[in-house]
Amino acid sequence: MIILMALSENAAPVAGGGHGELDFMGALFVFMLATFIGVMVIQRVSRLLHTPLMSLTNAISAIAVVGALIVSAGKDYPGYITALGLIAIFCSTTNIVSGFLITDRMLKMFKKREGGSISASKGEPEHASRAIGGVAKS
Amino acid sequence: MSADTLVQLLYLVSTALFIMSLRWMSDPETARKGVFSGVAAMTLAVVGTLAGVIATGGTHYWWILGAFAAGAAVGYPLAQVPLTAVPQRTALSHAFGGLAAGLVGTAKYFLYFGQHNEAALSPFIVIALVAEILLGFLTFTGSILAAGKLQEVKWIPQRPVTYPLQNVSNLALFALALALGVALVLHPLAPWAPWAFGGIILLSLAFGVLLVIPIGGADMPTVISILNAYAGLSAVAMGFVLNNKLLITAGALDGSSGLILSIIMCKAMNRSFFNVLFGAFGQAQAKAAGGEEKAYKEDTIESAAQVMEQASLVVIVPGYGMAVAQAQHKVREVYDLLKKRGVTVKFAIHPVAGRMPGHMNVLLAEAEIPYTDLVEMDEINGDLPQADVALIIGANDVVNPAARSDKTSPIYGMPIIDADKAKTIYAIKRSKAPGFAGIDNELYFLDKTFMLFGDAKSVVGELARKLAGEGGH
Numbered sequence: 001m002i003i004l005m006a007l008s009e010n011a012a013p014v015a016g017g018g019h020g021e022l023d024f025m026g027a028l029f030v031f032m033l034a035t036f037i038g039v040m041v042i043q044r045v046s047r048l049l050h051t052p053l054m055s056l057t058n059a060i061s062a063i064a065v066v067g068a069l070i071v072s073a074g075k076d077y078p079g080y081i082t083a084l085g086l087i088a089i090f091c092s093t094t095n096i097v098s099g100f101l102i103t104d105r106m107l108k109m110f111k112k113r114e115g116g117s118i119s120a121s122k123g124e125p126e127h128a129s130r131a132i133g134g135v136a137k138s
Numbered sequence: 139m140s141a142d143t144l145v146q147l148l149y150l151v152s153t154a155l156f157i158m159s160l161r162w163m164s165d166p167e168t169a170r171k172g173v174f175s176g177v178a179a180m181t182l183a184v185v186g187t188l189a190g191v192i193a194t195g196g197t198h199y200w201w202i203l204g205a206f207a208a209g210a211a212v213g214y215p216l217a218q219v220p221l222t223a224v225p226q227r228t229a230l231s232h233a234f235g236g237l238a239a240g241l242v243g244t245a246k247y248f249l250y251f252g253q254h255n256e257a258a259l260s261p262f263i264v265i266a267l268v269a270e271i272l273l274g275f276l277t278f279t280g281s282i283l284a285a286g287k288l289q290e291v292k293w294i295p296q297r298p299v300t301y302p303l304q305n306v307s308n309l310a311l312f313a314l315a316l317a318l319g320v321a322l323v324l325h326p327l328a329p330w331a332p333w334a335f336g337g338i339i340l341l342s343l344a345f346g347v348l349l350v351i352p353i354g355g356a357d358m359p360t361v362i363s364i365l366n367a368y369a370g371l372s373a374v375a376m377g378f379v380l381n382n383k384l385l386i387t388a389g390a391l392d393g394s395s396g397l398i399l400s401i402i403m404c405k406a407m408n409r410s411f412f413n414v415l416f417g418a419f420g421q422a423q424a425k426a427a428g429g430e431e432k433a434y435k436e437d438t439i440e441s442a443a444q445v446m447e448q449a450s451l452v453v454i455v456p457g458y459g460m461a462v463a464q465a466q467h468k469v470r471e472v473y474d475l476l477k478k479r480g481v482t483v484k485f486a487i488h489p490v491a492g493r494m495p496g497h498m499n500v501l502l503a504e505a506e507i508p509y510t511d512l513v514e515m516d517e518i519n520g521d522l523p524q525a526d527v528a529l530i531i532g533a534n535d536v537v538n539p540a541a542r543s544d545k546t547s548p549i550y551g552m553p554i555i556d557a558d559k560a561k562t563i564y565a566i567k568r569s570k571a572p573g574f575a576g577i578d579n580e581l582y583f584l585d586k587t588f589m590l591f592g593d594a595k596s597v598v599g600e601l602a603r604k605l606a607g608e609g610g611h
Binding site (some may be wrong): 023024026027030031034035037038039041042043044045046047048049050051052053054055056057058059060061062063064065066067068069070071072073074075077078080081082084085086087088089090091092093094095096097098099100101102103104105106107108109110111112113 | 156157159160161163164165166167169170172173176177179180183184187188190191195196197198199201202204205206208209210212213214216217219221224227228231232234235237238239241242244245246248249252262362363366369370372373374376377378379380381382383384385386387388389390391392393394395396397398399402487489494495496497499500503504506508509510512514
């Protein structure tokens with residue numbers, strides 16, 4: 001919402017904000033396109049996997065580590081700025097490590113049939129095939 | 139090739155890998171590839187950023203390494219929690235994400251303020267900064283509180299907390315934060331500006347608490363999804379501040395994921411966003427409780443076992459009660475024993491069963507129940523009239539027929555699993571008290587419904603023993 005306000009208030013003026021080659025219209029375009037891609041990709045995620053999806057996006061949102069790194073490594077910055085950056089690195093790394101690990105741990109548990117491919121005790125007929133619950137077969 | 143071009147190229151590849159990572163989550167078969175792709179994307183992002191930092195002459199590398207190591211040391215055990223604790227872990231991790239964004243925003247502002255850098259504090263940047271800290275710190279305290287509620291920490295109230303003028307006072311505080319934000323945009327370098335900035339931080343921290351405190355357990359899946367979206371959007375705002383397209387893209391992916399999950403959760407409860415955030419569920423419940431006592435019809439586990447053995451289709455409806463009792467492994471035993479007798483067993487999964495999106499699927503997958511037998515509500519409802527037995531394990535509101543018929547019920551209009559259409563219903567329930575929402579469930583008083591009172595794990599365990607014992611082969 002706030003981002004949208006930013007858009008409406010700033011759509012016209014402020015050419016060359018002066019911060020490097022800040023290109024905020026370009027940034028807004030990227031944001032818009034990425035949101036559409038995100039919505040379309042996420043809509044296709046199997047409902048079975050909503051919990052792992054959330055822990056995966058947790059890890060992805062830890063991309064904040066990029067900003068934290070830039071702030072921490074800045075030369076001649078006051079000490080407290082560096083400290084804030086370092087805490088942010090710590091927080092993000094926690095999410096990267098735990099997010100990816102637990103997602104993988106959960107995904108390993110999703111099995112199509114028990115005991116892998118071999119056991120499948122003497123071809124028990126697979127009932128009610130429509131019950132595959134929205135999982136697209138690849 | 140300049141260093142900056144190299145960094146941007148690495149970011150470009152990283153972005154593509156992040157998108158593929160989510161794309162591969164569409165199917166359990168390819169989902170693990172998605173994790174590897176995500177790890178690769180994150181590695182490229184960190185390597186690229188470090189390359190850029192080194193090229194422009196950075197410092198503090200040992201400190202940075204230490205921060206990485208400390209983060210990994212905390213993150214590793216957080217990934218080993220039991221799966222019943224996944225909702226808390228997720229909330230906690232949203233808190234970390236929000237805090238990181240908030241801190242980076244704070245650092246950037248005070249850096250520019252200290253440098254008296256008028257050019258850097260353009261209106262656009264300040265708006266992005268305000269959005270970043272607002273969303274970041276709000277997500278931080280809100281998620282901590284949500285994690286506390288989910289973990290059932292003693293001094294955090296589990297029930298929704300409501301008080302008079304709740305929404306009015308929240309909106310007033312929000313207006314105050316907005317006013318401070320506007321003042322900051324207009325005069326980012328005024329002597330009082332850091333105080334305004336600090337004020338916004340405090341208000342955001344307070345908001346997080348105020349937004350989550352009126353939320354009850356049944357609404358947790360929605361709230362966790364909304365916090366997920368906020369964490370992503372705060373990363374987007376950080377991307378605007380740093381003019382970093384990778385941050386914008388990855389944050390937007392996270393934000394849209396949270397958004398879609400919230401919409402799915404809201405639909406599954408027939409409530410609007412606004413209603414979840416501002417219309418505390420607790421108010422509606424209060425009047426529904428009470429009323430005349432009706433008698434439950436109990437049955438023995440032994441006869442339940444006999445009925446199930448004779449069935450050809452058994453549909454199991456799991457709910458939060460199964461998670462609390464950690465009954466999923468016992469459920470798996472029952473599933474096996476019934477299958478061995480040629481009974482078809484399916485699980486009916488309501489989107490908001492449990493405390494986060496997909497909670498039941500993960501628990502049942504942990505018990506090694508093949509995911510092909512976990513069926514979504516819309517798909518299983520057509521089969522329920524043919525079901526001989528519906529076995530309800532610790533679920534309540536998601537099978538309450540009042541949602542279809544009783545216009546005065548707080549859950550009216552919520553899509554439910556049609557357990558009442560099965561030929562016989564067995565419901566495992568912890569106690570005779572009404573469920574979380576405090577609403578009586580007519581389903582339990584139907585002629586064909588039999589109650590099995592007790593802890594889900596011990597009742598299901600007993601059921602498995604009876605099923606195993608009486609077959610004799």
